[in-house]
Amino acid sequence: MSASRTVPRTEGDWFWLPSARPHAAIRLFCFPHAGGDATAFAALGRLLPQEIELWGIRMPARGGRTRDRYPESFGELVGAVSEAALPHLDRPYAVLGQSIGGLVGYEVARRLTAQLAPTACVVIGFAPPHTWREPPGSGGDAEVRELVDHMLGSDERAGAVITHPALREMVRQVLQADLGLARTYRDPAVALLDCPIKAVLGADDEAVTEGEMKEWARCSTADGGGVDVLPAGHLVLQSGEPAVRQVAGIVRDLLLPSLYQ
Template sequence: MVSAHPGVPAPWTGTDSHPAPRRLGPWIRCWSPRPAARLRLICLPHAGGTASFYRPWATLLPPEVELWGIQYPGREDRFEDLPVDRMDELVTAVTDALAPLLDRPYALFGHSMGSAVAWEVAHDLRRRQALGPRRLFVSGREAPGTATIGDIHRQSDDVLSRELRRLGGTSDEVLTDPDLRPVVLGCVRNDYRLIETYHPTPHPPLRCPIEVFTGAADPELTPRSSRDRAGGWADLTTARTEVHTFPGDHFYLAPRRQEVVTAVLRRLDPSLAMGAHRWPSTP
């Protein structure tokens, strides 16, 4: 569940072509601030992932939508921060950090582990009587309570490396580099511990629509969820649930970036994806 270059948890301050993002405290990043935007899209990474995994989306969004990414500790510009390996602690910290962004409508998008975090954050926001998301986008994972739980975090580095190769998205160059390998695997192992020891408690159904995004050849999805692509998410809301399937494996998000962003925009507001706006493509 780690991406090759964005997932490498090393210090990062930006380059000339990719300036450092705006930080709103330690947890939130924005690469293209849009004070006049009427919607916000808040994205949560996968296990081992980073906020910058979503950075290329910023150039694909129209001026009406402002992109924010959640930065988990222990990677990139939070390399020296202690990682969090408990879901409740992570959710509380993320929900606290989101408070300044709740002054306008927003949606949550989570990939893999991030989908479970996003679901829990939506419930935590409701407990606090805060503004809830307009939509919840969940990607690459079955619903909490339905997803298969493993014990990869207890296995050797070789087993963990094989798991990352199985999912795709992590290059052999990273996994064989004697300096990068232990750093990357340490970050991934922590996040696997978090998601594999996570046992969701029952919540009342959400009231917002849930959009389920999947890769057609994602090895994380069970045969049952291949037949029922909603993967149990339809039971977790009183609103509508729709499934969007894209060509590709667990990390379909990278090669299908334009299609994914277009689908997100269409579900947020059809007018945003009807060609009424022109904005640059991904560099």
Template sequence: MSRAWTPAPGGAWVDAAPAGRQAALRLFCFPYAGGGAAVFRGWAERLPAAVDVRPMHPPGRGKRFHDALRYCLDQLADEATDALAPLLDRPYALFGHSMGASLAFEVAQRAQARGLPAPACLIVSGRAAPHLPARDKPIHALPDELFLDEVMRMNGTPPEVLEHPELVKLMLPVLRADFEAIESYRPEPRPPLNCRIVALGGSEEEGSAEATASWRGYSTCGFRGEMMPGDHFFLNGRPESLFALLNEELGRAL
């Protein structure tokens, strides 16, 4: 099914830096399905002062609530790369969780293909590499109740999001769009990335160790795989280990 869409201006995707801020490294953060920039609230206080944390704003949520949703991960990646291109005047890193990991990976691929500066590090969290087959059948076209049941079963979005009927009504179109984008994602094989890759998984999530290790061949500049305490949403539950690792890796990049 084709849908009309228009490109978003770069400023819609990423906020401007605070006045007078001259950080040494920018960290662009991509949220999971149904999530927005608020996922990364408080991150700046837990990372080195030299790191400029830039949460990404996908359409249809948060400050972009009235922007048209996207149903294709390639469209999202094209727009996000266009938005980031003017901001790559200093070292940067990419972080993405779940769907956001695939989106961050595609932005890194586009940066390489366009001859833009490569990230110092690509951190992919809670997501298998693109060559692994999907473990679950597509669910984005199911009736509402069945779709939400499957989202809960798959641990595809934080449970607290689905506990309030009024919030579910607002989030349902966003979740459907994001699940359609990731379920229709079929990237062609491409050369490995010329940046370090760090892959993270939740120790309590089935198949997470395999998913984390699956990224090993995607970089020519080093790989690190680590298991974090918790389930798929370890970044929300017990993030101490995550921030310890991020501080180490971003410090290395600095």
């Protein structure tokens, strides 16, 4: 794997490219965790091989989109991202999502399949909805505060946020809004994906079990997914460079062979 030195750029409102590679053979649409934004994938984008161009999803109401209206439902978010992605399906693509972003990515891929099916789907640290007892965040403000502590504790770069009351409150508000979307999730009753779904789990993740992650196999008609357990926390891509390198290797081994079939 080789790193790119290109300057990050945006593509419309919804996409951020940490390492633009206009001649890449495949695009990887990446969906951030609850409370996160596209920059969560900066390190991964630099570590992927040149054949893969990472497109991080820029969530509204944060980062460079603080003034943009937040979607009122999970379905509205999926529809907006899908519509924005349609003009960019001029080459093979795959999706990757971390935490709740795994579910968003999966549903966007299902929506886009009508025009072009994805090559693969990678879900990091989020259980499929058919395993839920209740939607994530249904426990109210107390559960949100607990999740803030848990997720910030999983992020090696979150030290300033943990100790700064105003920043911590901003994270709480965004996280609460993201979890609110999960409570509005409804299965759109479209076909399952017909591509491998690779599940990735941090060994120290207390939010989801390996057994739950294995259930992603039931969300696809294709073989070749399975579960990889890495030495990391819930936010695998924020658990340090070794974990990011392992995810980059998983993506490489999953996507590159498909280019030569």
